[in-house]
Amino acid sequence: MTHTPAAPLAGRVRHARPRATRRGRGRPLLYLLPAAAVLVPLFGYPIYMLGLLSVFDYRQAQVSGGEPTRFIGLGNYATLFGDERFWSILLQTLVFAVALVVVTLAVGATLAVVLTRAGRWPRLLLSLAAMAAWAAPAMTGSTVWMFLFDADLGLVNQVLGLDGFNWFYDKWVAFGVIGATVVWHSFPLVMVTLYAGIQAIPHSVREAAWLDGASEWQSFWRIILPILRPLVTIVVIQSIIWDFKIFTQIYVMTNGGGIALQNSVLNVYAYQTAFGSSEYGLGSAIGVVMTLILLVITMFYIRALYRTGERL
Amino acid sequence: MAHSSPAPSRALPRLKSVVIAGSAYVIALIFLFPYVIMLLTAVRPQDTLREATYLPSAFEWSSLVEFWSGGLAGNLVVTLQVAAGSTLLVLLVALPAAYYTSRHNFRFRTGFLFLVLITQMFQPTAMLVGIYREFFQFGLVDTVWALILVNGGFNLAFAVWILNAYFSSIPRELEEAAFIDGNGRFGTLFRITLPLAMPGVVTALIFTFIAAWNEFAVALMLTTTPANQPLTVALNSYIGQYQVDWQGLFAGSVIATIPVIILFALIERKVVNGLTAGSIK
Numbered sequence: 081m082t083h084t085p086a087a088p089l090a091g092r093v094r095h096a097r098p099r100a101t102r103r104g105r106g107r108p109l110l111y112l113l114p115a116a117a118v119l120v121p122l123f124g125y126p127i128y129m130l131g132l133l134s135v136f137d138y139r140q141a142q143v144s145g146g147e148p149t150r151f152i153g154l155g156n157y158a159t160l161f162g163d164e165r166f167w168s169i170l171l172q173t174l175v176f177a178v179a180l181v182v183v184t185l186a187v188g189a190t191l192a193v194v195l196t197r198a199g200r201w202p203r204l205l206l207s208l209a210a211m212a213a214w215a216a217p218a219m220t221g222s223t224v225w226m227f228l229f230d231a232d233l234g235l236v237n238q239v240l241g242l243d244g245f246n247w248f249y250d251k252w253v254a255f256g257v258i259g260a261t262v263v264w265h266s267f268p269l270v271m272v273t274l275y276a277g278i279q280a281i282p283h284s285v286r287e288a289a290w291l292d293g294a295s296e297w298q299s300f301w302r303i304i305l306p307i308l309r310p311l312v313t314i315v316v317i318q319s320i321i322w323d324f325k326i327f328t329q330i331y332v333m334t335n336g337g338g339i340a341l342q343n344s345v346l347n348v349y350a351y352q353t354a355f356g357s358s359e360y361g362l363g364s365a366i367g368v369v370m371t372l373i374l375l376v377i378t379m380f381y382i383r384a385l386y387r388t389g390e391r392l
Numbered sequence: 393m394a395h396s397s398p399a400p401s402r403a404l405p406r407l408k409s410v411v412i413a414g415s416a417y418v419i420a421l422i423f424l425f426p427y428v429i430m431l432l433t434a435v436r437p438q439d440t441l442r443e444a445t446y447l448p449s450a451f452e453w454s455s456l457v458e459f460w461s462g463g464l465a466g467n468l469v470v471t472l473q474v475a476a477g478s479t480l481l482v483l484l485v486a487l488p489a490a491y492y493t494s495r496h497n498f499r500f501r502t503g504f505l506f507l508v509l510i511t512q513m514f515q516p517t518a519m520l521v522g523i524y525r526e527f528f529q530f531g532l533v534d535t536v537w538a539l540i541l542v543n544g545g546f547n548l549a550f551a552v553w554i555l556n557a558y559f560s561s562i563p564r565e566l567e568e569a570a571f572i573d574g575n576g577r578f579g580t581l582f583r584i585t586l587p588l589a590m591p592g593v594v595t596a597l598i599f600t601f602i603a604a605w606n607e608f609a610v611a612l613m614l615t616t617t618p619a620n621q622p623l624t625v626a627l628n629s630y631i632g633q634y635q636v637d638w639q640g641l642f643a644g645s646v647i648a649t650i651p652v653i654i655l656f657a658l659i660e661r662k663v664v665n666g667l668t669a670g671s672i673k
Contacts, residue, residue, distance in 0.1 A: 096407070112504055114485040115548060117462075122545035125513050126522025133521060163628070191499065194416050199409070202416035209423035216426075216654035217606035222644035224426040224460075227433065227638060235429065264423065276591045311555040318550065319511075325515040328608050332631075349611075353519045360521060367418035367669045368519030374513040 130371075133364035140358035154363035165341070166349075166366075173324065174350040176255055180323035184263050185316065188270025193300060195275045214268035218328035225261040226333050248334060252341045258343065261329050266322060270315050277308040320377055325370070327351070346370045416590050427649075434642040447647055455644050467626040468617055471605060471648070474622055477540035478604040479597055481550045487542075487595065491585070492553030494563075505556070505642060512549040516542060516610045524613060539622065543604035551596040558592025559585070598655075605652060623648045 134156055141147040142374045160166050163376070191210070195203055229236050229247040237245055248254045281304065289299045306313060331339065337344035337352055344352070346366060354363025436451045459465070491510075493501055516523065522540065524533065532538040562585060570580045586593070608624045615621045618629075623644065630641035 090523040104578040108492060108496070108498045108500065108504075113507065115489040115552065118481065118485050118541070118545050118548060119508070119511055121512065122523075122524070122541060123519075124579075125526045127514065129522030129525065133586070191419065194412055194419075197409070197412050198416045199413055202413040202420070205420040205424075206416045212427055212649070212653055213423050214602060215605075215649050217608065217624045217648065219606070219628065220430075220641070220648065221426065221643055223636075224430050224644070226640075228426065228429060233638075261476070264426070270596075271474045271593060276595065280591065310560065314550075314553050314557060316510075321512050325517075327515070327517055331609075332417065340444035347515055347517055355411055363519070364518070370515070370518065371513050375510065378513065 095262060122146065123241050128337065131369050133361050134368045136152055136361050138361035138364075143358070143360070151304050152361075156362050157369075158364060160365050160369070161241050168344060169341070169344050169349050172251075172255075173347075175325040176259065176345060177326070180259055180262055180266075180326070181316070181319045182322070183259070184266045184270055184319050187263060188267040188315075189274055189300075191267065191271045193296070193304075194276035195271065197296075210268035211272055212265050213270075216265065218265060219332055221334040222261055222329045225257065225264070248338065248343075251338070254334060254343050258329050258333050260324065262326060265329070270319065273311055273315055274308065277311045278304055281307055287327065317378065321374060324374060324377070346373075351386060402521050416623070430642045430645055430657060433638050434646050436639065438637070438639045452639070456647070458640065459643055459647050463619075464623065464626055464647075467621055468621045468648065470539075470620060471622040471624070473536050473652075474539040474543060474611075475601050475605040475609075477536070478543035478547065479600045481540060481544035482547055482600045483593070483597060485553055486551035487593070490552045491559050492582075493552075494556045494559035504588075505552075508549045510554050511545070514547055520610070521612050523610070527614065534616050535622050536620070538610055539604075542610050542614070543607055547600040550599060554596050554599075555589065555592050558589045561587045567600055601655070602652065 100236040101215075113305065121246050135151060135153055137155065139147075139148040140148045191206065195206060198206065216224075225265060228234050230249045231237065231244050231246045231303070234247075246256050285303065285307070286299065294302065326345060329349045330343055330345060330348050331351075334355070337348045341349065341352065346372065350363050350366035351361045352363075353366055406544060425476070434456065435451045435453055489504075493505060509568045527533045527538045532541075566584055566588070567580050570584045572575070575583060606624060608628075611622050611625045612628070618626065629649065630637040630644065639642060
């Protein structure tokens, strides 16, 4: 084994799949260290604090020094799991996230295909609309949609003739309006990524499918999607994660979670518990639960990927 | 190949392409509609909001002027610094990591990619107490640097993964051929690999820039001095507890969004060009 650093690529021509070589041992550090240098301090200590606070009785009194910080073990978790509100918020977080992921992916993928099929001007306008939605800060996007659905001033009520109908009173109607806002914000990423992917597929492949008589529907499911699997993977993971920890839209549009937190999701609930009620320990426990759920979802997804033989 | 004309127009019957174009227009207009409302409300006098007219009866441009005189220009600069700084940080750090992990099989490769992915599971809102304490130790609270670091860190995972996917999709044979043709290691990297991965780089770039530009919750907690706040937080002050200054809010929103749309419009063409010029044929 006399690999010289000067000829790594030439040597690789013969080996179909290179193994880890002895020579390359120090090199990963050089390439990966910058990323580690950003991630480790930025996540290490705050995660440590998150776990630590979740097993302590840590409220306003402890922050101001009025009462001693007390270790209560899993006390915060016990409080949480005994609270009916926690379970209902957990359930609606999951339902809302799944609905958002499905709708976002459907809208994004459909529009990506439409983009490849549309002519110059509709494509330009559609791209512009997507860019505009993407570019809008979640905060301002939320306020525009809130204004559109405003009971007194909103255009939606004006057009539909629903005078004074409050879209944010009923829990699921409110979720619908918030969901539309979230999808408006999040479909562009799916659309742009998949469109870029479709464009990168060699013309000859699509041509062959067309010559073989494949329909649009077939060529999407049988050709485009399998080729783009790595990209689709990322887009799906991203959508799940984002839609699960949605915050700004709910916080802004329902004024912090709605009447009695009826439109709250775990993220808003954690924030409200920690910073609204100064229950930092309990809020951290919610944060831990939420993080664990996301970890489980991701693990399932990664396992599914391995089963399909996808190289990570 | 006899068919050198663009595939779609040839492959579709006329009616179908009309339907596609028509629906593309309709969808685009629906998605653009909130912007129309934002613009109209920004120039509609606040006291005429209740008039049931679709178009304002009078225009009031003062709100757009007040944006600059009211000091929000400084917040716009903060937002720009944060977005540009985080994007630069992410690209500098993510590119080598993504390239290396796509090209080499080493012992901690999978572990590294997992760890990067796992950072995505955490949401800054849940970790704010720790983040605040850490930055406080280093005297970074209420500075642009804190926001650059947080936004960079929380967007790094996506950049690493998308760049890794793009690098992996580039056939190794291309690099080998270029290397054999006498390009050096760096020549191969900069003349072959990076140009081919450009759409991925641009996607990562846009993504990070926009995410940092739009970030709200962390900046709300980490910046306390009005002059140090990014635009999203500064605009939040227009939303009062009992009354919303819709006009001022939307005037600010319009100005906050215009630079991003221009950037997008410029880059979008690059994405498509990069793809068509450098596609793997």
